[in-house]
Amino acid sequence: MQVRAAVLDAFAQPLVVQSVDLAPPRAGEVLVRIRACGVCHTDMYTASGVDPSGYCDCVLGHEGAGVVEAIGEGVTSLKVGDHVVCLFSPECGQCVNCKSGKTNICTAIRAQQNLGFLPDGTTRFSRSGKPLKHFMGTSTFAEATVMPEIALAKVNPSAPMEAICMLACGATTGIAAALYKAEVEEGSTVAIFGAGLVGLGAVLGAKLRGAERILVLDPSAARREAALQFGATEVLSGGDDGAQQVLDQTDGLGADYTFEATGLVSVMGQAVEAARLGWGLCTILGVAGRGETLNIIPRFLITGRKVQGGSFGGAKGRTHVPQLVDLYMDGKLDLDGLISHRLSLDEVNRGFELMHEQDGIRSVITFS
Numbered sequence: 001m002q003v004r005a006a007v008l009d010a011f012a013q014p015l016v017v018q019s020v021d022l023a024p025p026r027a028g029e030v031l032v033r034i035r036a037c038g039v040c041h042t043d044m045y046t047a048s049g050v051d052p053s054g055y056c057d058c059v060l061g062h063e064g065a066g067v068v069e070a071i072g073e074g075v076t077s078l079k080v081g082d083h084v085v086c087l088f089s090p091e092c093g094q095c096v097n098c099k100s101g102k103t104n105i106c107t108a109i110r111a112q113q114n115l116g117f118l119p120d121g122t123t124r125f126s127r128s129g130k131p132l133k134h135f136m137g138t139s140t141f142a143e144a145t146v147m148p149e150i151a152l153a154k155v156n157p158s159a160p161m162e163a164i165c166m167l168a169c170g171a172t173t174g175i176a177a178a179l180y181k182a183e184v185e186e187g188s189t190v191a192i193f194g195a196g197l198v199g200l201g202a203v204l205g206a207k208l209r210g211a212e213r214i215l216v217l218d219p220s221a222a223r224r225e226a227a228l229q230f231g232a233t234e235v236l237s238g239g240d241d242g243a244q245q246v247l248d249q250t251d252g253l254g255a256d257y258t259f260e261a262t263g264l265v266s267v268m269g270q271a272v273e274a275a276r277l278g279w280g281l282c283t284i285l286g287v288a289g290r291g292e293t294l295n296i297i298p299r300f301l302i303t304g305r306k307v308q309g310g311s312f313g314g315a316k317g318r319t320h321v322p323q324l325v326d327l328y329m330d331g332k333l334d335l336d337g338l339i340s341h342r343l344s345l346d347e348v349n350r351g352f353e354l355m356h357e358q359d360g361i362r363s364v365i366t367f368s
């Protein structure tokens with residue numbers, strides 16, 4: 001079949017929206033008709049060419065949600081018509097990591113996914129007979145895509161796609177970090193560095209867990225305002241003395257839980273320092289530039305602080321994303337407020353511009 005898709009032809013050039021060929025799903029694969037897709041920093045980072053592991057030509061996009069249109073041989077957990085959220089982080093349930101129950105880092109298809117292929121080492125996308133690579137195993141800047149069954153979370157079909165697509169990446173990363181990775185305790189004090197989609201997700205998760213104080217640091221006044229709307233109890237401007245700002249608000253002790261959601265290693269250091277003496281737990285979510293390192297004064301660790309990180313906030317996609325969709329449907333997660341702009345696929349480059357200008361929180365592409 002032919003589908004319109006946003007193709008990365010060359011780094012640092014606008015994406016080209018064009019018709020490409022999409023082959024039917026093979027064994028263990030599913031054809032998904034995409035209904036909505038968020039525009040995430042990782043798409044822009046790859047398109048810029050700065051990410052050394054990036055590749056082109058490929059169909060970008062990874063924050064998608066849609067409807068199953070066809071299934072390949074042996075697919076048992078999904079059927080035509082099911083509503084799904086696309087996962088860059090699969091959950092096979094069979095690999096050593098999945099079976100351990102200790103991590104969401106499923107190893108089943110990692111190697112091929114990182115190279116831009118489906119698990120069998122080939123692509124379903126092509127152009128003029130030449131293969132076109134998949135991106136993050138998802139490629140959701142397209143009217144339809146083919147993905148592995150183990151990378152699709154089946155969700156409540158009543159949920160609006162434009163809201164739940166954000167659970168494919170940014171929103172879940174923050175929410176899950178607070179809910180499942182850090183397991184924020186009721187009555188605790190939380191400090192969140194950065195109030196983009198990831199940081200605001202952590203605000204939502206901390207609120208859901210019953211945190212008493214949620215301090216949010218962000219130099220952007222608009223982002224601080226957003227944080228207050230989503231449940232922050234106090235906002236601070238952050239900056240070079242971000243850790244001190246948290247200490248000043250917590251009797252010099254620090255917060256029970258800190259979350260870093262900026263991607264800046266200097267801020268990661270602040271988030272470690274702002275974790276409470278004795279038991280503070282710092283969760284790093286931002287993706288730092290390649291080669292950058294995080295320096296931690298060992299005394300912070302000896303005196304009881306702990307540091308962890310979480311890809312996708314530690315969420316196990318097929319298990320947790322449907323639960324988050326249900327929380328949203330129960331009115332417990334305000335996802336609608338996170339959508340700032342609705343775009344068509346043809347406006348995908350505008351989505352990058354808006355992100356670059358820090359205009360709004362999330363641009364969502366909707367497909368008619």
Ligand SMILES: NC(=O)c1ccc[n+]([C@@H]2O[C@H](COP(=O)([O-])OP(=O)(O)OC[C@H]3O[C@@H](n4cnc5c(N)ncnc54)[C@H](O)[C@@H]3O)[C@@H](O)[C@H]2O)c1
Nearest residue numbers: 194196197198217218238239261262263285286287311312
């Ligand atoms: N762990 C994962 O799986 C995962 C998933 C998605 C995104 N990410 C990463 O998470 C990070 C945040 O993503 P986002 O979409 O929310 O980004 P974003 O750019 O929308 O938000 C970052 C925020 O940090 C703020 N900031 C800048 N300097 C600051 C400082 N000194 N102190 C406090 N805040 C400061 C900015 O004003 C901005 O509001 C990025 O690095 C992104 O790549 C990680």
Ligand SMILES: [Zn+2]
Nearest residue numbers: 040042169170
């Ligand atoms: Zn993303």
Ligand SMILES: [Zn+2]
Nearest residue numbers: 092095098106
């Ligand atoms: Zn697995």
